Amino acid sequence: xxxxxxxxxxxxxxxxxxxxxxxxxxxxxxxxxxxxxxxxxxxxxxxxxxxxxxxxxxxxxxxxxxxxxxxxxxxxxxxxxxxxxxxxxxxxxxxxxxxxxxxxxxxxxxxxxxxxxxxxxxxxxxxxxxxxx
Numbered sequence: 001x002x003x004x005x006x007x008x009x010x011x012x013x014x015x016x017x018x019x020x021x022x023x024x025x026x027x028x029x030x031x032x033x034x035x036x037x038x039x040x041x042x043x044x045x046x047x048x049x050x051x052x053x054x055x056x057x058x059x060x061x062x063x064x065x066x067x068x069x070x071x072x073x074x075x076x077x078x079x080x081x082x083x084x085x086x087x088x089x090x091x092x093x094x095x096x097x098x099x100x101x102x103x104x105x106x107x108x109x110x111x112x113x114x115x116x117x118x119x120x121x122x123x124x125x126x127x128x129x130x131x132x133x
Contacts, residue, residue, distance in 0.1 A: 002030070002031065002034030002035070002036055003036060003040075004052050004053060004054065005030065005034075005064070005065050005068060006027055006030065006031050006036065006041065006044055007044060007049035007052045008049075008052055008065065008069060008090055009026075009027045009030065009068060009069065009072050010027060010044050010045060010047070010049060011048065011049055011052075011086070012069055012072055012073060012083060012086055012087065013027065013072060014048065015080060015082045015083050015086060016076075016078070016080050016082075016083070019045055020075075020076050022075050022076060023072060023075055023076060024045060026071070026072055026075055027041070027044075027045075027072070028041050030068060031044075054090075054093050054094055057094065059125065059128065060121075062094040062095065062096070062128070063121050063124060063125075065090070065094060066087070066090065066091050066094060066096065066100070066104065066124070067104070067108055067112075067117070067120070069086075069087050069090060070087060070101075070104045070105065070108040071108055071109075071110055073087055074108065074109075074110065075110060084101065084105075087101060087104075088101050091104075091127075095128050095129050096124065096127045096128055096129070097127045097129065099127060100124050100127035103120070103123050103124060103127075104120075104124065107120050107123070108120070
Protein backbone atom coordinates (compact mmCIF):
# COMPACT_ATOMS: atom_id res chain seq x y z
CA UNK A 1 0.00 0.00 0.00
CA UNK A 2 2.93 2.38 0.52
CA UNK A 3 3.44 2.41 -3.25
CA UNK A 4 -0.04 3.92 -3.69
CA UNK A 5 0.89 6.62 -1.17
CA UNK A 6 4.06 7.44 -3.11
CA UNK A 7 2.10 7.70 -6.36
CA UNK A 8 -0.33 10.15 -4.74
CA UNK A 9 2.57 12.21 -3.46
CA UNK A 10 4.30 12.26 -6.86
CA UNK A 11 1.08 13.41 -8.55
CA UNK A 12 0.75 16.22 -5.99
CA UNK A 13 4.41 17.25 -6.37
CA UNK A 14 4.00 17.45 -10.16
CA UNK A 15 1.00 19.83 -10.04
CA UNK A 16 3.09 23.01 -10.03
CA UNK A 17 5.11 21.76 -13.01
CA UNK A 18 8.23 20.67 -11.20
CA UNK A 19 9.26 18.39 -8.36
CA UNK A 20 11.58 20.31 -6.05
CA UNK A 21 14.53 18.64 -4.38
CA UNK A 22 12.80 18.91 -0.98
CA UNK A 23 9.67 17.25 -2.38
CA UNK A 24 11.75 14.50 -4.00
CA UNK A 25 13.63 13.90 -0.75
CA UNK A 26 10.40 13.80 1.30
CA UNK A 27 8.78 11.26 -1.04
CA UNK A 28 11.93 9.13 -1.19
CA UNK A 29 12.21 9.13 2.61
CA UNK A 30 8.63 7.87 2.97
CA UNK A 31 9.28 5.16 0.39
CA UNK A 32 12.48 3.97 2.02
CA UNK A 33 10.87 4.03 5.49
CA UNK A 34 8.18 1.71 4.12
CA UNK A 35 10.72 -0.74 2.70
CA UNK A 36 10.43 0.28 -0.93
CA UNK A 37 13.83 0.04 -2.68
CA UNK A 38 15.33 3.21 -4.16
CA UNK A 39 15.29 1.54 -7.59
CA UNK A 40 11.47 1.27 -7.35
CA UNK A 41 11.03 4.84 -6.09
CA UNK A 42 13.11 6.77 -8.64
CA UNK A 43 11.04 5.85 -11.76
CA UNK A 44 7.86 7.08 -10.04
CA UNK A 45 9.03 10.70 -10.40
CA UNK A 46 8.88 10.50 -14.21
CA UNK A 47 5.36 9.09 -14.43
CA UNK A 48 1.82 10.33 -14.00
CA UNK A 49 -0.24 7.85 -12.03
CA UNK A 50 -3.79 7.82 -13.37
CA UNK A 51 -5.46 5.23 -11.17
CA UNK A 52 -4.43 4.67 -7.60
CA UNK A 53 -6.41 2.12 -5.59
CA UNK A 54 -7.32 3.55 -2.19
CA UNK A 55 -9.75 0.81 -1.20
CA UNK A 56 -8.96 -1.49 1.69
CA UNK A 57 -7.08 1.13 3.73
CA UNK A 58 -7.73 1.24 7.45
CA UNK A 59 -8.32 4.54 9.26
CA UNK A 60 -4.68 4.84 10.34
CA UNK A 61 -3.47 4.41 6.75
CA UNK A 62 -6.03 6.94 5.50
CA UNK A 63 -4.81 9.41 8.12
CA UNK A 64 -1.15 8.79 7.21
CA UNK A 65 -1.89 9.33 3.50
CA UNK A 66 -3.75 12.59 3.96
CA UNK A 67 -1.22 14.02 6.46
CA UNK A 68 1.70 13.15 4.17
CA UNK A 69 -0.09 14.86 1.26
CA UNK A 70 -0.62 18.06 3.26
CA UNK A 71 2.98 17.99 4.54
CA UNK A 72 4.24 17.67 0.98
CA UNK A 73 1.92 20.44 -0.20
CA UNK A 74 3.33 22.77 2.46
CA UNK A 75 6.99 21.72 2.06
CA UNK A 76 7.85 24.25 -0.66
CA UNK A 77 6.08 27.02 1.30
CA UNK A 78 3.88 27.84 -1.70
CA UNK A 79 0.29 26.71 -1.82
CA UNK A 80 -1.45 26.37 -5.14
CA UNK A 81 -5.21 26.07 -5.57
CA UNK A 82 -4.68 22.99 -7.74
CA UNK A 83 -2.73 21.31 -4.92
CA UNK A 84 -5.45 22.09 -2.39
CA UNK A 85 -8.12 20.78 -4.78
CA UNK A 86 -6.08 17.61 -5.41
CA UNK A 87 -5.69 16.98 -1.67
CA UNK A 88 -9.40 17.61 -1.10
CA UNK A 89 -10.25 15.15 -3.89
CA UNK A 90 -7.96 12.50 -2.40
CA UNK A 91 -9.44 13.14 1.05
CA UNK A 92 -12.86 12.53 -0.45
CA UNK A 93 -11.70 9.29 -2.09
CA UNK A 94 -10.33 8.21 1.30
CA UNK A 95 -13.78 8.69 2.84
CA UNK A 96 -13.25 12.11 4.44
CA UNK A 97 -15.56 15.06 4.07
CA UNK A 98 -13.58 17.63 2.05
CA UNK A 99 -13.95 20.09 4.94
CA UNK A 100 -11.19 18.07 6.67
CA UNK A 101 -8.76 20.18 4.62
CA UNK A 102 -9.40 23.23 6.83
CA UNK A 103 -8.21 21.44 9.97
CA UNK A 104 -5.35 19.80 8.14
CA UNK A 105 -4.14 23.08 6.65
CA UNK A 106 -4.25 24.66 10.09
CA UNK A 107 -2.51 21.91 12.06
CA UNK A 108 -0.15 19.98 9.79
CA UNK A 109 3.50 20.98 9.88
CA UNK A 110 6.57 19.45 8.25
CA UNK A 111 7.76 17.93 11.53
CA UNK A 112 5.19 16.74 14.04
CA UNK A 113 5.49 14.89 17.32
CA UNK A 114 3.49 11.73 17.97
CA UNK A 115 1.30 13.53 20.51
CA UNK A 116 0.38 16.19 17.94
CA UNK A 117 -0.40 13.54 15.33
CA UNK A 118 -2.67 11.68 17.76
CA UNK A 119 -4.56 14.88 18.57
CA UNK A 120 -4.94 15.66 14.86
CA UNK A 121 -6.12 12.12 14.17
CA UNK A 122 -8.89 12.61 16.75
CA UNK A 123 -9.94 15.84 15.02
CA UNK A 124 -9.92 14.35 11.53
CA UNK A 125 -11.82 11.18 12.45
CA UNK A 126 -14.99 13.23 12.80
CA UNK A 127 -14.73 13.90 9.05
CA UNK A 128 -14.63 10.19 8.12
CA UNK A 129 -17.89 9.07 6.57
CA UNK A 130 -17.39 5.40 7.44
CA UNK A 131 -16.01 4.30 10.77
CA UNK A 132 -13.86 1.35 9.83
CA UNK A 133 -10.35 0.04 10.49
